Amino acid sequence: MELPVSVISLEDTPQCASSLLEAAKTLGFVYITVQDSVMPASRIDRMWELSKQFFSSPSEQKEKCVISKDNTGWMMRFETLDPKNQRQPDFKEAFNLGEFKDGKAQQPLPASFADNETELNEFQDLCHDLCLKLLRLFAIALNIDPAEGGAEWFTPRHCSPSGTTLRFLYYPTVAVGEYSPVLDIRAGAHSDYGSITLLFQRPSEPGLEIHHPITKSWHAVPVLPSAILVNIGDLLSYWTAGLLQSTVHRVVFPEPTNPEDAPQDRYSIAYFCHPVNETPLTPIPSEVVRSMGERGANATSGSEGGVLTAEGHLKEKLRATYGWKGREKDGT
Numbered sequence: 001m002e003l004p005v006s007v008i009s010l011e012d013t014p015q016c017a018s019s020l021l022e023a024a025k026t027l028g029f030v031y032i033t034v035q036d037s038v039m040p041a042s043r044i045d046r047m048w049e050l051s052k053q054f055f056s057s058p059s060e061q062k063e064k065c066v067i068s069k070d071n072t073g074w075m076m077r078f079e080t081l082d083p084k085n086q087r088q089p090d091f092k093e094a095f096n097l098g099e100f101k102d103g104k105a106q107q108p109l110p111a112s113f114a115d116n117e118t119e120l121n122e123f124q125d126l127c128h129d130l131c132l133k134l135l136r137l138f139a140i141a142l143n144i145d146p147a148e149g150g151a152e153w154f155t156p157r158h159c160s161p162s163g164t165t166l167r168f169l170y171y172p173t174v175a176v177g178e179y180s181p182v183l184d185i186r187a188g189a190h191s192d193y194g195s196i197t198l199l200f201q202r203p204s205e206p207g208l209e210i211h212h213p214i215t216k217s218w219h220a221v222p223v224l225p226s227a228i229l230v231n232i233g234d235l236l237s238y239w240t241a242g243l244l245q246s247t248v249h250r251v252v253f254p255e256p257t258n259p260e261d262a263p264q265d266r267y268s269i270a271y272f273c274h275p276v277n278e279t280p281l282t283p284i285p286s287e288v289v290r291s292m293g294e295r296g297a298n299a300t301s302g303s304e305g306g307v308l309t310a311e312g313h314l315k316e317k318l319r320a321t322y323g324w325k326g327r328e329k330d331g332t
């Protein structure tokens, strides 16, 4: 059954802030619509063009930027998002673009992106600004203590260096018979690791499913053209002592309408917004969060007895899902 995900028009108002918080507390996923000046449709269209340009480029070019231990680069059939339950890796290709510095990528760019560094950087900036707007609204709804930064509390905690990643995803058509719709999956069940994720999807390319936190069953997510899907990641959930839901989701092979038809390609783009690496995940100074009791960041210690940092959490997750097979940044 398809899940009705709330659609919120993004505005700088307390009402919008409380609607966002409500969606984040219940489902952990919400569609937002934004003014074209905030996220121009032409920019998103351009990213789809660049995505196709990259994924259709020769594999020798892609291999020059294979995934490295800093989680940047290209991978194919490499990640296993649900290592406990999957028998083989996700049926997908992905390219992870890490943070830029002074407008320049800090990783080798594939030949197919050689002329696009500026527009990739500008798109990342648009995504980052949008995430900061969302985080400001969460800060307002959580009523973060004004003396501690109030609405701006998240802002200085979301700059560089961080694990923030713009990820291009491609789930290729797989012929019927070459995969098991029961055992195999395009992206295994997982929750996202950072603060918030923006997900861009294309009409007629479904497949995303959400594990409903209350009914504990899987639901397909309808693709809404011109809306951006936002979901809460583990860190924001931890930071809010579990008030905000980091909901489990996956990407399945959609059932073909006609049994002879193979499931079609799916492209998606995810922007994973992470806090600064060294950020200690100590409780958010908010009465709402304090009232959640001793959970998440409200608990006295993180893993291994110390305070969990944003980077520590990300590294733990990547170790499990990459298993680790990637190369060091110096190419070893």
Ligand SMILES: O=C(O)CCC(=O)C(=O)O
Residues within 6 Å of the ligand: 169, 187, 192, 199, 201, 208, 249, 250, 251, 267, 268, 269, 270
């Ligand atoms: O491709 C999608 O729709 C979702 C991808 C995803 O959930 C992820 O990479 O974390």
Ligand SMILES: [Fe+2]
Residues within 6 Å of the ligand: 190, 191, 192, 249
């Ligand atoms: Fe995800």
